[in-house]
Structure formats: C-alpha cells, structure tokens
Amino acid sequence: MPLSANFSTLDESKLRTWLGDKAVELGFDGLRITDTHLGSATERLQEWLAEGRHGHMEYMQRHADLRSDPQLLVPGTVRVICVTMNYLPEGSNFDQEWQRLEDPHQAVVSMYARGRDYHKVLRNRLQDFAKAIEEKIGSFGYRVFTDSAPLMEVELARKAGLGWRGKHTLLLNRESGSTFFLGEILVDVPLPIDSESEEHCGSCTSCMDVCPTQAITAPYQLDARRCISYLTIENPEAIPVEFRRAMGNRVYGCDDCQLICPWNKFAKTTALSDFAQRHGLGQASLLHLWSWTEAEFEQRHEGSAIRRIGYSRWRRNLAVAMGNALASPALANQEKEAIRKALSDGLVSADALVAEHIEWALNPSF
Template sequence: MQTLISKDQLKAYAIDAGFSAMGVCRPDAVPEIADRLQVFVDEGRHGQMAWMAERMNWRGNPSALWPEAKSVIMLAEAYTPNHDPMTVVGQPDKAAISVYAQNRDYHDVVKKRLKAVGRWLLSHYPDEQIKVFVDTAPVMEKPLGQAAGLGWQGKHTNLLGRELGSWFFIGAIFTTIEFEPDAAEQSHCGSCTACLLACPTDAFPAPYQLDARRCISYLTIEHSGPVDLDLREKLGNRIYGCDDCLAACPWNKFAVEAREVKYAAREDLIAPDLAELVLLDDAAFRAKFSGSPIKRIGRNRFVRNVLYAIGNTRDAAYIPFVTSLCSDPDATVSDAAQWAMDRISR
C-alpha cells in the first residue's frame, strides 16, 4: 500500500537534501513563452545557438514535452559566492571566470540531487513517473521557476528571488503526480535598472529582453569562431561567462548561503593569471578543467578568450606569450593572437 505525502513533506525533504527552495506549477502554466521564444528566434537574438530554434513546440509548451505530466516541481540550489566576483574585473592581468564555473559542473551536481529527491518521491508513489531536467533539455526553466513561485525573471532575464538573490541554479522534476500548484511570483524590480547599466556590451535592448549576440556569457561560451571586432574590447578580462548583471542586483543582500562544497571556488580559478592560462595546450587544458563546465568549450575557444583579455591589457610583457600563437593551427586562435599583438604593439 503506497504512502501518500504532502507537498510540504516533499519540500522539507528537498531542502534537507540540499536544495534552497521548491515550488510547483502546472506544465501549462506559462502559455505566453511560445510567442516570446518565437520573437527571440525570429529576430536572431539566439545567435549561433541553433538548438534554441529546434523543438520549439516542446520548448515553448512544456505540456507537449511530456503530455502525461501533471505537475512540475521546480527546485533552486544556491551557489552564492563567498567573495566579491567583481574584484577580479579590476585586475587586467587576471582572468575573470563566472562564479558558477569556479568549481564542479553544476549539471552533474544538481541532477544527482534531483534524482535523489525523485527516488524518494517514487518510493511513496511507485505507480507514478518522473523525469528530471537540468538545463540540457528543451525546458524553459526560468519561466517555469517564476510560475512555481521561486522568483521572477528580472530585467536581466535571469531568475531572482526575494529570499534567494540571484545566485542559484534551477532544476525541474516533471511528474505524473498531481500536486497543488504554488502562486506565481511577480516582478519586484520596480524602477531599478542596476543590471541593465552594469552590462559592458549593452546586451539588453529593453528591460526583460536579451540579445544573446552581445552577451559576454554567450560570446565566451556558446559563440564559435572570431568575436566581432567591436565587442572584443568590451570583453575586458572576462574569459568564461560574465557576472556583472547578477552581481549588480540589490536583491543579493538577501542571497542565501551556498550549502554545497562543490560550488566553493577553487583558489586557482578565482583570479588566475592570464599568462598561465594562455599557454595551455589541449592536454593541459583538459587536465586543469576536468569536471568543470569550462571543459566543454575546448582549448581553442578558451585560449581565444584569454588572448582577447591579453590584448585588452595592452601590456608588452605578454608579447612572448602571444607570438607563438600567431601561427596556431586553429584559425580562430591565430586571429585572436594577431589581434592581441596589434593591440599590444600600438
């Protein structure tokens, strides 16, 4: 005989398992996202992320992803830094790496925890089913997170919460179990524009809108090939992701503490030397970033980013590091090296 549990019991278990917050919504709670996604893609704001335009019927309609699902359990997991992530931006000889990537890959950590919560749930509902998602399936986690009451999509389009701040990952458990949905959260950004003003590349055409083609996170992670010339200087020393808009949010004064030690920044990634990173060959790159989300962009794209940062220092001391890369077998790396050399030599 199965033992039924309440939503409050599920939430208590999830929090005990390491999550920071939980909410529930219906799969059809965000009918407006299909139109919003269509406009985003039609205007080309997804850049090279072709997967955004694929399976749009699923991405724009969570109910179509798994028609049998009756509830979506949205979970937040804090990775709040215990250091000021903007300090390194003022150190041009250092590399700025997004906080979330300064240790283990969150996909693996969050998914493992989601599965643990899911197994516990199914132990009480053995005849039901679940599917777990962490940022790798056609699921619009942020609108669903807002529908489930975790927070709201701010003017920078990221999810933030009054009791969470900005620094948290989102995971989803779709299930055939029917739970009472939570109230959706409303925006509490008010007249604040701190995140919009903080963006180095003016990637927000308007509040609550993002043009990924100008976003540093997109440019340093998703974009392959050379970055447009007019954007390279704006990258500064940001070589993997960007935290400027997140760090600027005043709601971070309420940010909850990260509980997972695997998110604690590695000392060698808080403010690493550009001179050290630019010398990494493929084997050294893979060894250094084993288990890190940085590994997925590969050595060539990573070194490209480091060379842009070096060019932005305009420091002739880097000439010996850059010279050999001007003839790198990868065309994008050699292009970045030549650009850096030109900047340094002016």
C-alpha cells in the same frame, strides 16, 4: 500510469511539507510546484527566435515546439517540481569581484563555473529526489532536467513562485537574489500547485545600465548575440571586433548584471563542496591560464562546465582579454612585454580561430 494507492491516501499539505523538507535534505534551497501551461511566454519565445536573438544557439530554434509545452517533451506530464540550488562558495565577495574586473592581468571566470559542473550535481540529486518521492507515494512517471533539455526553466520557476523575472531575464528571489541554479522534475502526478510571487524590480535599471555590451536592449529583453556569456561560451566563431574591448578580462561568462543587482545583497553561499572553486579560478592570472597546454586544460577542467567549450575557444577568449590588458594603462610595461611574448609564442601553433584573436591582441588595428 495510474496513481498508486499510497498517493491517494496521502494528506496534500503533509506531502507538500515533506517535499520541501526532503529537497533541503538533498541540498536544494527552494522548491515550488507548477502546472505545464506557459501562456504568453511561448509567443515571446517565438518572437525572440524570429528576431535571431539566439545567435548560433540553433538548438533553441530546432526544439522550439518542445519548449512551448512540457507535455510534448514528456507525454503525461501534469506538474513540474521546480528547485533552486545556491552556488556561491564560502568566502564569495562581490566587492572583490568588481576589483578583479578592474585588474587587467587577472582572468575572470563567471562565479558559477569555478567549481564542478552543475549539470552533473543537480541531475544526480534530482534523480535521488525522484526516487525518494517514489518510495513515499509509490510508482509514478517522471524525468529530471537541469539546463539539459528544451524546457523554459526560468518561466516555469517564475510561474511556480520561486521568484520573478528580472529585467536582465534571470530569475530573482527576495531571499537569495539570483545566484542559484534551477532544476526540474516533470511528473504525471497532480501535486498541489504553488502561487506565483510578485515582481520587485520597480524602476531599477542597474542591470541594463551596467551591461558592458548593452545586451539587455530593453527591460526583460536580451540579445544573446551581444551578451559576453554567449560570446565566450556558446559562440563557436570569432568574437565580433565591436565587442572585444567591452569583454575586458572576462574569459568565461559575465556576472556584471548579477553583481550590480540590489537583490543580490541577499545572495547566499552554498554548503556543497561541489561548487568550491578549483585550480585557483577565482584568482588566476591571464598568463597562468594561457600557459596551460591542451592536455592540462582537459585535465584541470575535468568535471567542469568550462570543458565543454574546448581548448580553442578557451584560448580565443584569453587572447582577447590579453589584448585588452596590453591596451590598459594600468598594466606595467614589464607585464605587457610578458603578455606580448606569450601571445607571439602561442601564434606558432595556434589554429585559425585563435590566431585571428592573437593578431588582434598584438595589433588591434589589423
């Protein structure tokens, strides 16, 4: 698509300033621009896939060629507008999150998933952003993405200068840590490119040391098959017995490597109501979530990323956490009896996947 007359007459520095201001106006917290060249990142991806570290995420293998080059994903792309959006709701407290992880009757849902599905929130705002750009510079080619296509989002954001890749493989930023979502607009307009930022992890290995399953096998190396976020969300099968105790009371995702990271002392809360926790997911007990029927699960998680895993995986995860509660000396006998009864009652109608995990919870040696 030929460039519009509007674009050719715009001052680049003024356009870049306008893009940043408009991004903030639409609820984004950072914006940087990069080209489409991913360099050695594509080789590292191929090595990671060849080692099978993606587990059951076959879609990563299936579309590996598209991930290697945004121009293959959207022909004509010459720039990628990368944005961040903070997701911590007001009142977030990392000390309280650690305390909840130590409380065996609590059900811990990853902080990012307690509100509305970020895919919908970012996609809509990215679309609005693209339309605003079109009004500013004239017609141009674009597509918006947020964790919804074969795109190396973290690598593009790193290359654009939104932060550096931490040893846990997440993007880190000096101003806001790592508690943000990423979004992209692939465009066919040669916008000015931003520079990369320096790395600031130094000799710190806190994220590696704290990982409950030692999924961070070396700096910048993650084995998804060991990661609790993968096990509780992406994994469609039984959770390997070797990792069940390490899951503790984490029933959807895991935040440990972010909670421990020194840079997250700068983590910022969001002003967007979309990410406010819903249905008490920041304080819910295992028994409360276990009591939900499938209809209640569907209704209460409507518009939530959690709904994607389905009721069976949800119950699978809860059953493991309840089994860990039964093994905890910190839980009173009365509470344990309530959990045993709930699990036994649930066994009657459980499918094969959930039944396996209930039986393990009631009798870990089976």
